[in-house]
Amino acid sequence: MSTEHPVNPEHPVQVDTGFPGGNAVIERVEADRIVLRPDLRDTIGDWFYWCICVRGAQGRDLTVQVRRDGGPGIGVRGPAVSTDGGHHWTWLGADSVSGDEFSLTVPEHTTELRLSFGMSYTADHLERFLAANAAHGALERGLLTHSEQGRPVDLLRLGNLRGAPPRRVLLTGRHHACEMMASHVLEGLLAHVLGGDDVEARWLAEHVELVVVPFVDVDGVARGDQGKNRAPHDHARDYGPEGGLYPETRAIRQLLVNTGRFDAVLDLHCPNVAGPTNQRAYFVGSEGAENWEAVQRLAAALEEETATGPLEYRRADDLPFGTAWNGPANYLSRDGLETPLTSLDAFCADHGDIGTHAVLEFPYADAHGAEVNTATARAFGAALARALAQHLAGNGAGQG
Numbered sequence: 001m002s003t004e005h006p007v008n009p010e011h012p013v014q015v016d017t018g019f020p021g022g023n024a025v026i027e028r029v030e031a032d033r034i035v036l037r038p039d040l041r042d043t044i045g046d047w048f049y050w051c052i053c054v055r056g057a058q059g060r061d062l063t064v065q066v067r068r069d070g071g072p073g074i075g076v077r078g079p080a081v082s083t084d085g086g087h088h089w090t091w092l093g094a095d096s097v098s099g100d101e102f103s104l105t106v107p108e109h110t111t112e113l114r115l116s117f118g119m120s121y122t123a124d125h126l127e128r129f130l131a132a133n134a135a136h137g138a139l140e141r142g143l144l145t146h147s148e149q150g151r152p153v154d155l156l157r158l159g160n161l162r163g164a165p166p167r168r169v170l171l172t173g174r175h176h177a178c179e180m181m182a183s184h185v186l187e188g189l190l191a192h193v194l195g196g197d198d199v200e201a202r203w204l205a206e207h208v209e210l211v212v213v214p215f216v217d218v219d220g221v222a223r224g225d226q227g228k229n230r231a232p233h234d235h236a237r238d239y240g241p242e243g244g245l246y247p248e249t250r251a252i253r254q255l256l257v258n259t260g261r262f263d264a265v266l267d268l269h270c271p272n273v274a275g276p277t278n279q280r281a282y283f284v285g286s287e288g289a290e291n292w293e294a295v296q297r298l299a300a301a302l303e304e305e306t307a308t309g310p311l312e313y314r315r316a317d318d319l320p321f322g323t324a325w326n327g328p329a330n331y332l333s334r335d336g337l338e339t340p341l342t343s344l345d346a347f348c349a350d351h352g353d354i355g356t357h358a359v360l361e362f363p364y365a366d367a368h369g370a371e372v373n374t375a376t377a378r379a380f381g382a383a384l385a386r387a388l389a390q391h392l393a394g395n396g397a398g399q400g
Helices: 123-132 181-195 199-207 218-223 247-258 289-306 344-350 374-393
Strands: 014-016 025-030 033-037 051-055 061-066 080-082 101-105 112-116 139-146 152-159 167-173 208-213 262-269 282-284 354-361
Touching: 033 051, 123 181, 123 218, 139 247, 152 181, 152 199, 152 218, 152 247, 167 181, 167 247, 167 374, 181 199, 181 208, 181 262, 181 374, 199 208, 199 374, 208 247, 247 344, 262 344, 262 374, 282 289, 289 354, 289 374, 344 354
Parallel strands: 033 061, 167 208, 167 262, 262 354
Antiparallel strands: 014 051, 025 033, 051 112, 061 101, 080 112, 139 152, 152 208, 282 354
16 A cells, blocks of 8 residues: 655645555656556456545645546546545536546645545444444444454344344445445445334344345455455455355355355445446346346335435346356456356355345446435435345235
């Protein structure tokens, strides 16, 4: 992780990546112009995540160029901007972007500005959420394992924690460290289970134990890694019969095998910034027809729940197995050997007593023209909680 970069002494703008989630290779800082590219570190190929801190630029007009070989390095709503150390974010807007550059005027009294591809969600955000709900009797914080670098990997439990619950669900996020918008969705789902006042939230609290791994690649989240296509393969492809490279995925495997039945397993992701599947939420189809039928029942409930919300999900956007990139080639290693790899979804199909298992992709900035941000992502998470309740209850959340 780089920290501070030299600048022209006549223009003392400082650019820093030495904070949780920071990522960039700073190529040049020239007066009021910053040139950077995403730091790929151990990524195979190319990816798009970057996040920087700028100091000493208050009141100035900045231009930032994001150089990337494999596609855009700026999203469809421009970069995300934070003036309070990454706690709150807004989009700068598409009008700020020209090609691979964006421009902004730094507010006069803003001594520290964070700029990013997306709206960061790191351990600080999770800690604030847990602190705000620390007194809640239906939330417990435990330890799944420790990461390669010794960080604790959180295992949250909420809902029905009394003995053997009628139903159990596993939720996972950040198999790919850079996919931060999925964490805002997950937080919205958890908040709704803990504090929602509708029939679905009450049903979940009474009937379901939710087991949650918020950060699977906890080291990558802290370091600001891409995480996607990490060499020799990333966390999301680490569920094969060879046993797993990473402590987190090994522990999740054991959790699924040893805990007893999981009625649903839901793995949250964000899509590639490029291509037609970016600006929508969608389920990624599994190879097994029976499970895909079950996922489509969950999808029908989610479509109904989001129809009147800020972000709309449409079943027509789903990607059945064998469609577009969702085919066998997507589950081969990218190290030139084309070794078959196993996802969590595929592991669930073959191991343990597991019901519906699904991968949900959630966009970074835009869903069918509606703005994706921290508030709308949380609202989507609440809708997902209600849909999950309806799916698990079978005939409605008021029954079962």
